[in-house]
Amino acid sequence: MVYTRRTVWPLVLGIIMVAYAYLVQAGMLEPVIKFLGTGRITGEMQILGYTFGAIGIVIGLLQLLVPPKEGQGDYYLSMVGGVLFIMMVAFIVKWGLDPLMAQWGRQAQPALGFNFASVMNLNYVVMGILAGIIIVNVFKVPGWAENGVRLSRLGLKTGVILLGALYSLAELAQLGRLSVVLIGFFVLGSVGVVLWMGARRNMPNSMTGVLAAGVGVCGVSAAVASAPVVKAKSTEIAYTIGTILLFGVLCMFLFPIIGKAMGMGFIQFGAWAGTGILNSAQVAGAALAFQPNGIETLKVAEIFNITRVLFLPIIVLWLAVWYVRREVGAEKVDLVQVIVGKFPVFVLGFILMFALSSTGIFAPAQHYQGSYFDNSDKAMTTKDKDGKPVSKLLGDKDLAALQADAAKVQRQDQKAALQRLIQNKKLMSIDDDDTLRGVVNAKIMGKAANDVLTKAHRAVRHTAKKIAMFRDLIAWFFTFGLVGLGMQITMASIKQAGGQPLVVGSIVGVIKAVGSLIVVWLLVAETI
Amino acid sequence: MAEDKFDRGSALTVFKTDRHEDFMALVLSLVIALLVYLFV
Numbered sequence A: 001m002v003y004t005r006r007t008v009w010p011l012v013l014g015i016i017m018v019a020y021a022y023l024v025q026a027g028m029l030e031p032v033i034k035f036l037g038t039g040r041i042t043g044e045m046q047i048l049g050y051t052f053g054a055i056g057i058v059i060g061l062l063q064l065l066v067p068p069k070e071g072q073g074d075y076y077l078s079m080v081g082g083v084l085f086i087m088m089v090a091f092i093v094k095w096g097l098d099p100l101m102a103q104w105g106r107q108a109q110p111a112l113g114f115n116f117a118s119v120m121n122l123n124y125v126v127m128g129i130l131a132g133i134i135i136v137n138v139f140k141v142p143g144w145a146e147n148g149v150r151l152s153r154l155g156l157k158t159g160v161i162l163l164g165a166l167y168s169l170a171e172l173a174q175l176g177r178l179s180v181v182l183i184g185f186f187v188l189g190s191v192g193v194v195l196w197m198g199a200r201r202n203m204p205n206s207m208t209g210v211l212a213a214g215v216g217v218c219g220v221s222a223a224v225a226s227a228p229v230v231k232a233k234s235t236e237i238a239y240t241i242g243t244i245l246l247f248g249v250l251c252m253f254l255f256p257i258i259g260k261a262m263g264m265g266f267i268q269f270g271a272w273a274g275t276g277i278l279n280s281a282q283v284a285g286a287a288l289a290f291q292p293n294g295i296e297t298l299k300v301a302e303i304f305n306i307t308r309v310l311f312l313p314i315i316v317l318w319l320a321v322w323y324v325r326r327e328v329g330a331e332k333v334d335l336v337q338v339i340v341g342k343f344p345v346f347v348l349g350f351i352l353m354f355a356l357s358s359t360g361i362f363a364p365a366q367h368y369q370g371s372y373f374d375n376s377d378k379a380m381t382t383k384d385k386d387g388k389p390v391s392k393l394l395g396d397k398d399l400a401a402l403q404a405d406a407a408k409v410q411r412q413d414q415k416a417a418l419q420r421l422i423q424n425k426k427l428m429s430i431d432d433d434d435t436l437r438g439v440v441n442a443k444i445m446g447k448a449a450n451d452v453l454t455k456a457h458r459a460v461r462h463t464a465k466k467i468a469m470f471r472d473l474i475a476w477f478f479t480f481g482l483v484g485l486g487m488q489i490t491m492a493s494i495k496q497a498g499g500q501p502l503v504v505g506s507i508v509g510v511i512k513a514v515g516s517l518i519v520v521w522l523l524v525a526e527t528i
Numbered sequence B: 001m002a003e004d005k006f007d008r009g010s011a012l013t014v015f016k017t018d019r020h021e022d023f024m025a026l027v028l029s030l031v032i033a034l035l036v037y038l039f040v
Helices: A009-025 A030-036 A039-065 A072-077 A079-112 A124-139 A143-149 A152-166 A169-174 A177-200 A205-216 A220-226 A234-261 A266-276 A280-290 A296-309 A312-328 A335-342 A345-358 A396-408 A412-424 A430-441 A447-460 A465-486 A491-497 A500-523 B018-039
Strands: A371-373 A381-383 A389-391 A461-463
Touching (some): A009 A039, A009 A079, A009 A143, A030 A039, A039 A079, A072 A079, A079 A465, A124 A465, A152 A220, A152 A345, A152 A465, A169 A345, A177 A205, A177 A312, A177 A500, A205 A220, A205 A234, A205 A312, A205 A500, A220 A234, A220 A312, A234 A465, A234 A500, A266 A296, A266 A500, A280 A296, A296 A430, A312 A345, A345 B018, A396 A412, A412 A430, A430 A447, A447 A461, A461 A465, A465 B018
Antiparallel strands (some): A381 A389
16 A cells, blocks of 8 residues: 555645744744744744754655655655645644633733633643644635645654653652542542443443543643553544633632632631642632732642642552453453553653652753742842843842832731841742732732742742743644644544443532532541 | 545554554654754
8 A cells, every 4th residue: 555645745745844944033923922922932942843854845845856665664654745744733733722822811811710611621632632623624624735744643642651750759759648538539539430320321431531630639730641541532532622721711710609608718718729620720710819918828728739730640550450351351451461462661761761850960850841940149149241241139229119109018927027038138938939820910019029020030040940941842742733633623523422421520520519619518627 | 624625544643553643742842842852
């Protein structure tokens, strides 16, 4: 079978990509880039545009000029068209739609009272899948791209392995015991209940597995990460994401109303939102809706949210073993033999990256997704354009601005943190940093003092370059994988999947929300 | 995309088996991790 189609399209896509990269490099797209706020990623636009463009031009010309012959060269080179096709869509999603939607979300926030783009998770993950679905159902995937589109799952698996680098064991150890116990109970419980209900309702194992991860752990990313583990179909991933987002939006509006009606404190509500709401952006949305002028609720909710995300490696392993057993029928065969034969190797890659990241080779071991606190002398010194060392300690003017407004701060913990900052000219601990972020958020002091507090915060918070690079790469692998997956979702396959996931997901979501409300109400005191 | 369009792999992958795909993803990730570790 000959796979290569003699078409001009890979060449055309290559030329468009190179032209785009050149226009970015020459500054001709400056107004568009400024409008979208994508100035930070112009380097990425050039590197990817030139690289994929050059590949498209060379391979496109080769395929046009040399008649294809059956063999390895034909098989592998014919994938280039599909890769370019997906990348073209991915460029539009990542460099166009994603920033555009984020901007619209921010602009509409004052009128709506919430950021719809953030709440509805309208980022590259969801838009990538949607773009793929629209293409396959409205326009069809062109024949010359079909072979390459089959590489999308490889992209997704590679992204999942690299995802392990964003987490570290030390971060898990730092979390409060209560959050680990509470989250552990509800995450593992939710996963268990979905697996049980899925089996009772005769749902396919792949559908049950991906829904369990989505409902149990952290929503969309967990669903995407676990999908290849249980060999979920594209439609099942789309259904799970739809269920999580719909249920999450409902929770985001209902949780603050219920919390206020019950007279919950900041810590109680933060713990409940962080445990009961399925998706990270919606957790933050609910916490901010509950306490718009402070950061205490958000902080607690974030701690619980991080704890939940850090359960992902455990859930991925659990689902891998569960799926292998269910598919083969473990009562008839040796489990060890089955696992050796069937266990998805890329899950081990994810665990390996998690282990490597925990050793601190990519970033200080206590990092979370690349962000870490460091106020050492070395970290508090930077270099100017000429390479001369510049101190990040607060200057006399900064200290004067803080002292001028210090009397406005009334709470004892905030007062103490502020005094320590003034004395040492830098933030002395993560707790002080969090406490003073609350002061900034509540606008207790004037603008000048708030700017100094923000400056002090930025001086001690660092982002590891290696982890930042991993994040960028993961985003690209996921976009590539999800656009390709979307291209496999036809309307017929959506109808075939039925409404089961929505029912099971909603039931378990409600059980989790009510269960965590009762536990938090009974166990969590305001003073933790 | 129908299964019979491809005589190698399946409708979802270009690789012979899932394990081939897993190993390829693992190798790709480790190469990327090494490059990030060395050059970033």
